[in-house]
Amino acid sequence: MKRKFINVTKEYIENLAPTDFCVELIQPAWETVNIYGSYEEYEESLKPYTTEQRYLLAMHWLGAEVANGGFQQFLGNSTGIVWEDAYKGYQAIGSEKLAYLIEELIKIYGRDIPFDREERANILESLSEEKLEEIDSLTDLYYEIEEPEWRKVTLWVKANSEKFLIQAEINDYSR
Secondary structure (H helix, E strand, C coil), rough: CCCCEEEEHHHHHHHHCCCCCHHHHHHHHHHCCCCCHHHHHHHHHHHHCHHHHHHHHHHHHHHHHHHHHHHHHHHHHHHHHHHHHHHHHHHHHHHHHHHHHHHHHHHHHHHCCCCHHHHHHHHHHHHHHHHHHHHHHHHHHHHHHHHHHHHHHHHHHHCHHHHHEEEEEEEECCC
């Protein structure tokens, strides 16, 4: 894979479109943060990044998984380890609607969602059909609100631009 150097500056962030997904801002973290191991390994791999970068990464991971297979996929896959950071990210950007979805998932689980993948998956597998339908309804609601709510992410990134400045070598996915 080819690599390229990125230099995310305040000017770059100021010029983001309202609908920009801010991918380059989190790509270094996307490539290095460990979501596949223990919660301690996840925490350790996040140390080079700001809290804001951490939240943005988590919101991206959640969005990618839910877009691909709903909240059941997010919770069943290794990416579910980021649930709390995504929740805190939604709170930080002022998205009561997206934070509400996580709060409802916690209610369905009957407790905080475990960080351990196997534990999350076991609880998911033990849920009644009614509870799984509730999760699917939350997925449908996510699809309805994600695009307009994501604009809040871009505004939050711009308001906190100094927290997203980064110089890094990343994978180059262009042709």
